[in-house]
Structures are given as C-alpha cells and as structure tokens.
Amino acid sequence: MQVTVNGTVADVTDEVTVAELVAERSGGHDRVAVALNGDVVPRSSWAGTRLAAGDALEVLAPTAGG
Amino acid sequence: MATTDPAAPSPDTADLAPALGREEATDPFELAGETFTSRLLLGTGGAPSLESLERAIRASGTQLVTVALRRVEASSSGAMLDVLDRCGVRLLPNTAGCRTAREAVLTARLAREAFGTPWVKLEVIGDEHTLLPDGVELLDAAEELVAEGFRVLAYTTDDPILGRRLADAGCAAVMPLGSPIGSGLGIRNPHNIALLRDSVAVPVVLDAGIGTASDAALAMELGCDAVLLASAVTRARDPERMALAMRQAVEAGRLAAGAGRIPRRWHAEASTPMQGLPDL
Numbered sequence: 001m002q003v004t005v006n007g008t009v010a011d012v013t014d015e016v017t018v019a020e021l022v023a024e025r026s027g028g029h030d031r032v033a034v035a036l037n038g039d040v041v042p043r044s045s046w047a048g049t050r051l052a053a054g055d056a057l058e059v060l061a062p063t064a065g066g
Numbered sequence: 067m068a069t070t071d072p073a074a075p076s077p078d079t080a081d082l083a084p085a086l087g088r089e090e091a092t093d094p095f096e097l098a099g100e101t102f103t104s105r106l107l108l109g110t111g112g113a114p115s116l117e118s119l120e121r122a123i124r125a126s127g128t129q130l131v132t133v134a135l136r137r138v139e140a141s142s143s144g145a146m147l148d149v150l151d152r153c154g155v156r157l158l159p160n161t162a163g164c165r166t167a168r169e170a171v172l173t174a175r176l177a178r179e180a181f182g183t184p185w186v187k188l189e190v191i192g193d194e195h196t197l198l199p200d201g202v203e204l205l206d207a208a209e210e211l212v213a214e215g216f217r218v219l220a221y222t223t224d225d226p227i228l229g230r231r232l233a234d235a236g237c238a239a240v241m242p243l244g245s246p247i248g249s250g251l252g253i254r255n256p257h258n259i260a261l262l263r264d265s266v267a268v269p270v271v272l273d274a275g276i277g278t279a280s281d282a283a284l285a286m287e288l289g290c291d292a293v294l295l296a297s298a299v300t301r302a303r304d305p306e307r308m309a310l311a312m313r314q315a316v317e318a319g320r321l322a323a324g325a326g327r328i329p330r331r332w333h334a335e336a337s338t339p340m341q342g343l344p345d346l
Contacts, residue, residue: 026138031180062147065132
C-alpha cells in the first residue's frame with residue numbers, strides 16, 4: 001500500500017507499524033517525535049499503531065534553531 | 067606587597083568592586099519556576115559548525131538554549147544534542163516556521179515528545195518576508211498550550227497590549243522583538259519595550275533583532291529580565307568573542323538598570339565645583 005512519509009509517497013507493507021517506519025527512517029536519532037495525519041503518536045503507542053493506505057506520517061528530529 | 071603568582075589579580079582590584087559587580091550582575095532570574103543565574107538565552111541556529119556553537123555557548127555562559135524540530139532527513143546529527151548535553155544547558159524547543167495556531171500547537175506537542183519538556187518558545191509567524199509574529203494566531207495557540215500544561219514563552223511583537231493579553235493568558239514569559247529576526251537592526255522602539263515591561267508581571271525577554279553588544283545592554287537597561295539572541299552570535303565573524311561580548315553586555319545592562327542613571331539634561335552640568343575657582 002501507499003502512504004506518505006515526510007512528504008514523500010512510499011510503498012510499504014500492509015499494516016506496517018509506526019515503530020517499524022521510525023526505525024527505518026530515524027537513523028541514529030533517539031529523540032524523535034511522530035505525527036500521523038496531524039496528531040501526535042506518543043512513543044508508547046508506536047509499536048501498536050498500524051498505518052492504513054493514504055496515511056501521512058511525519059518523523060521529526062531535533063535540529064539547530066533560534 | 068609581593069605576590070608569587072604574576073597572573074593573580076592585584077589585591078587592590080581583586081576585593082570589593084569586582085566582587086560586588088559580579089554578585090549583582092548575576093542576581094537570580096526566575097523563569098517558569100526555574101532559577102537561572104545567566105540572563106542570556108542563546109539560539110543554536112546559524113552556527114558554522116558544532117565546534118563553533120560549543121565555544122559560543124561556553125563563552126556566553128548561557129543556561130538555556132533554543133532548539134527546533136525538522137523532518138529527520140533534514141535535521142542536524144545527534145551530535146548537536148551531545149554538545150548541548152555536554153554544555154549542561156537546558157533546552158527550549160521552538161515552533162519556528164509555524165504559520166497557524168494549529169501548526170504551532172501540534173509542533174509544541176511533538177517537541178514535548180521529542181525533548182521531554184513542557185517548555186516551548188511559541189512562535190507563529192505572519193509571513194516569510196518579515197517573520198513578524200501573527201498576534202491573533204499567537205494568542206489562540208498560547209491559550210490552548212497553557213490549558214494543556216505547557217510553559218509558554220511567547221515570541222511577540224513589541225505591542226504592550228498584546229504582551230498583556232499573552233501574560234493574562236498564562237504565558238510564563240513575554241518575549242518582544244527588538245526588530246525582525248536576523249535583521250540585526252537592534253531595538254527599533256525602545257519606548258514600547260519599556261511600556262511592555264511595565265505592563266506585565268511575568269519576565270520580559272527581548273527576543274530577536276539584536277545586532278551587537280550595545281543592543282543587548284539597552285534591552286536590559288530598558289528593564290528586560292533577559293535577552294534571547296542567535297544570529298548576532300552564531301553569524302558573527304568570531305562567534306565565541308561575540309558571545310562573551312553579549313554576556314558582558316547583558317551583565318552591564320542589568321547593573322546599569324539597577325544603578326539609577328542620571329536624568330538627561332538639555333544643558334551641561336559641571337561635575338567640578340565652581341566654588342574656589344581661582345581668578346587667573
């Protein structure tokens with residue numbers, strides 16, 4: 001199925017979890033935050049949250065900023 | 067009087083005056099229930115390297131630095147957080163780039179997840195050219211975040227009325243701009259900053275527009291409790307040197323604000339007595 005991850009359309013396995021996509025994307029960052037369709041997904045819910053076709057996921061990490 | 071260590075300050079200058087100055091300059095600063103000795107907040111954006119950022123943070127003496135959240139592909143490496151951890155500074159996540167209250171509230175919630183802090187520098191901008199705050203969206207976001215238990219430090223215009231509305235909404239600090247972000251134009255309306263200072267009971271932090279040390283000193287002389295700056299240090303030719311200049315300017319301005327400056331006069335007033343002037 002297709003979902004959008006950080007603004008890019010991606011083919012993922014059906015019922016992929018947030019935790020799996022974060023592990024794939026976060027490359028070394030541990031202080032990561034995730035939004036699914038405009039709502040925060042708390043870290044404690046990553047493993048139990050499955051994506052559906054058309055979902056939009058944002059995986060965010062700290063950066064320098066004023 | 068001989069001293070064995072040539073680097074030691076002479077007893078004449080080491081005792082009273084500098085000690086007094088140091089003590090007063092670092093009078094504690096209460097912010098959102100925490101106590102800081104430094105009144106300089108530093109933004110981490112714009113530094114040419116992590117090494118440069120670390121040297122600037124150490125020279126500035128800051129205890130609170132701002133950070134941001136971006137898509138993981140575009141974010142700094144985890145090494146930035148290692149630097150900040152090593153410096154022992156507290157993190158203040160911002161909502162930079164948000165244009166609506168909805169975006170800013172979501173970003174604050176995400177930052178609370180990522181950084182594990184309810185503190186947020188709330189920033190809702192009106193357009194890309196000026197980066198000026200959108201007061202309507204800002205107040206909406208502040209009310210919602212305060213209700214959710216966030217400690218909101220609101221980046222705002224220098225409008226004393228909006229500042230009061232933000233304080234009334236429960237913001238932990240009101241942070242008026244001196245001039246647009248990154249402009250280095252200093253404090254364009256000192257009168258408004260002083261009015262805003264008198265309008266609210268919460269800390270006032272001059273945020274944005276600082277170009278050089280005298281701007282930071284002026285902010286403190288106007289009664290601000292602290293100064294937040296980024297580009298003025300990180301984009302200076304020598305960030306470490308400018309960071310030290312800002313630290314000393316904030317301390318000098320704080321001291322001057324508490325020292326009771328002389329009134330401005332139209333004409334001169336001699337400090338040397340006229341009495342006893344010889345007839346030559």
